[in-house]
Amino acid sequence: MVLEDGEGDVAGDELQATSATTAAPPSARRIIPPMATALSLTHLGSLMRGVRSVDQVGADERAASLAKRSIKKSSKLWALDLAVRCMDLTTLEGADTPGKVAAMCAKAIRPKPGDHTIPSVAAVCVYPLRIADCVEHLRGSTVRIASVATAFPSGLSFTAIKVAETEQCVAAGAHEIDMVIDRGAFLAGDYQRVYDEIVAVKEACGAAHLKVILETGELGNYDAVRRASILAMAAGADFIKTSTGKVQPAATLPVALVMMEAIRDFVRETGRPVGFKAAGGIRTAKQAIAYLVITYETLGSDWMTPELLRLGASTLLNDVLMQIDKERSGAYQSGDYFTID
Numbered sequence: 001m002v003l004e005d006g007e008g009d010v011a012g013d014e015l016q017a018t019s020a021t022t023a024a025p026p027s028a029r030r031i032i033p034p035m036a037t038a039l040s041l042t043h044l045g046s047l048m049r050g051v052r053s054v055d056q057v058g059a060d061e062r063a064a065s066l067a068k069r070s071i072k073k074s075s076k077l078w079a080l081d082l083a084v085r086c087m088d089l090t091t092l093e094g095a096d097t098p099g100k101v102a103a104m105c106a107k108a109i110r111p112k113p114g115d116h117t118i119p120s121v122a123a124v125c126v127y128p129l130r131i132a133d134c135v136e137h138l139r140g141s142t143v144r145i146a147s148v149a150t151a152f153p154s155g156l157s158f159t160a161i162k163v164a165e166t167e168q169c170v171a172a173g174a175h176e177i178d179m180v181i182d183r184g185a186f187l188a189g190d191y192q193r194v195y196d197e198i199v200a201v202k203e204a205c206g207a208a209h210l211k212v213i214l215e216t217g218e219l220g221n222y223d224a225v226r227r228a229s230i231l232a233m234a235a236g237a238d239f240i241k242t243s244t245g246k247v248q249p250a251a252t253l254p255v256a257l258v259m260m261e262a263i264r265d266f267v268r269e270t271g272r273p274v275g276f277k278a279a280g281g282i283r284t285a286k287q288a289i290a291y292l293v294i295t296y297e298t299l300g301s302d303w304m305t306p307e308l309l310r311l312g313a314s315t316l317l318n319d320v321l322m323q324i325d326k327e328r329s330g331a332y333q334s335g336d337y338f339t340i341d
Contacts, residue, residue: 039234041192048191051230054222054258063253066294073327076289080324081119082304083288084111087320088146088277088312090125092245101130105137107339112321121317122306123176127152128169135173146176146211150201153215153244155180159197166204177201178211180244181228183218191231198235211239211277211310216255217247225255229262239275239310250280253294260298276303279312285323288316 039047071079089108091100104124112118123144124134134145147169151157166177179201185193202210212232216225232240240259243250256278263274276299278291288311295303303309318338326332 039192039195044191044195047234048227048231051223051227054226056222059222059254059257063257063294066257066297067253067290069293071289071293077324077327079289079292080285080320080327082292083285083311083320084121084317085119086306086309086311087121087317088123088125088279088310089121089317090245090279090312090314091130092125092127092148092152092314096127096130098130098133101126101133102137103339105134105143107317108143109138109141111317112338118321118324122310125178125312128165128172128174131169131172131174144175145173146178147172147174148178148180148244150177150179150197152178152180152213153246155182155215156184159200162197163200163204166201170204170206170208174208176209176211177205178213178241180213180215181232183215186228186231187218187220187224194228195231195235198232198237202236209238210236211241211275212237213241213244213279214259215244215247216242216252216259217249222254222258225258226262229259230266233263233266233272233274237274239277239308241277241279241310241312243280245280245312245314247280251278251282251291253290256291256294257298260295264299273302273308275308275310277310277312279310282311282313283315283319285316285320288313288320 089104091104101124108121108124110116110118111121120141120143123146124138125146125148126134128147128149131145131147138145149165149169150162151165162179166179169177179198181194182197198210198212212235214225214228214232216228219225219228229240240263242255242259256276260276263276267273276295282288282291291311292304292309295309299308321338322332
């Protein structure tokens, strides 16, 4: 997918200036929150009622406008490099085998064998029973291990089971937990249950980071997406994530904008940075860069780092690698020259 320059280009120098911050933001700027304390039903109800509504037309138009922007040629390689570094390379299939996971881990460490200028991805994301395979094959690398948990993808199980699964995932070697909220409870207005489960799972994570999956395709409207975002962050989420990839629609730019604006407002109120992860349906380099643009325009340069931005994908990486080769050489290589994700 060729990314053409256009009148709506993001300034190359401005974007490249963020490359100095693509490592972790200085610790002095990171406010580590205390463990979330469960709110009373009265306080939680007040919090949810206080969440402002979303202008749907405005969100759609803003997202569409940002999607039309492209990166100036001088910055395009930097943006593609960032897309690789922010990627959670994912396999979440019932047919996942140790061999399949081993191959994915090798690709995560060295996306293009023989080209050491291509960075490793941020993490791999697998089911709990495949964590041990990742530990074996990622030893000594910078690639983190993320595991879905809490009755993924439905979230419909007992809280005690969700907590126990999280604890076992961390004990097995997961650095990050991607939990799903109980959408049925949320849509029924049982915010306390959703909040309390996130608090309990966050505690079970220990030192591991918690990404809370909202499954926005099932929430119905942007107001619900914003409410779920605020609820998850108030309960202690380190990241809020769009979707499981198992429900359509999955990640979309308007939903990403709504979630990022919720993050922006939450940070202004609390001083605690929260990360954003888009997952589901991101297959091309052009789509990935659209998420980078919307992140930069909404949250700023501090979020242009794997510590605060992730792209969950199973088939995106090869298209980004093909785009990098095109920018370097002026011509695409066949997909036959890249390992299968």
